[in-house]
Amino acid sequence: MNGTPRALNRFLLSLVGLLLLLAGIGLTVLAAVPAAARRWQDYAGAQVAWLRSYEDRSRLLVTSESWIWLAAAAFFLLVVVLMISWIANQGKGRASTLVDYQGNADDDGADGAVKLSCAVAENALKNALLERTDIFGVSATSYDFRKETGLKVRVFPRQGIAPQHVAEDVVELVEALDGLLGIEVPVLLSIGTGARSRFTKAERVR
């Protein structure tokens, strides 16, 4: 439930894959079929010859070199900036404010604002769940996702614990939290296994 640009990831990965695939197939064909290699050399050789003559014609007065290399450098710089922003967008979207309510005179007759930090809901759920013995670990984080703030609770129960029982208890806690906060925050519960629950014995007596 974070802001990773998934559609962009899929599109760019497909694009990279397609380009690599075409380059690979092209190289294999060039190596395997002499006729194709001759046609490629004729075609690409003419392009390079044109580029060489254009480079000669487009020399700048200042450096006496062609401007096309400056343009190529600008293009590569743009690619670097785009790639870094692509990496920076992975996994973003952590929220800090759960509720920001501006009071007004029509509503409750009081001027002022109510701001609830996400830590309120996160710590309330975490502390309530960590008391249990059938659960190893809990993490609660808030994310801004699709213009709403949602809470993601990740619970790691011991081996053999029925997930529906854990889910029921968490739902009860969430309903108590609704009453506490006065609003319904979207909650996503993810029940998983960590390394600790995998390598320890199942609980035999409760």
Added chain:
Amino acid sequence: MSDFMRHAVRRETHSARSGLSTVAAIAITLVAVYGLLEAMLAALGEPPWLLSPISGMAWVAALPGGHAPVLLGVIGVLLALVGLVFLGQGLLPRRRARHVIAHPRVAIVVEDEVIASALAKSARMAAGVTREQVVVVVSARQVQVNIRPTSGIRISEGDIKAAVEGQLEAMALEPAPSVAVRLADSGVIGV
């Protein structure tokens, strides 16, 4: 379930591919930084570091040149295979091994491993065997329970199936998988 929740659940049950995206972005950045270096050297009229842009392009245009066709062919096939991997990552749905429990208030996602260990426990109770004799495999639409009985003790496949199905029904998974129980032909001794 609200629109928001549906999207959040979809995000939990499908992979984000952020690992491969980061790898691809770093690789492209390295190539672009090298291209930037050579383009700037050419623009300033300095000698190239490894290969000037125009001679690089001339080398590509002269392929296969004097290189061994077998080597070029192998490199081409490798490139195409890597491309296929990327294309597959981009186009396939990449489901994660997780199931959804339907609930009106909270969106619940459970990893298949948790489901498997809960089902293994109820299968073990129904069969009266130890932990090591039960293996449960949960996939998107099927639950396979493999049991090696204790030698000399008869166990009933129907009871185990009923116990596992009852537990599975209580979980109310979406989509609900079907149960298959398989008893091994040979038993174990000394447990």
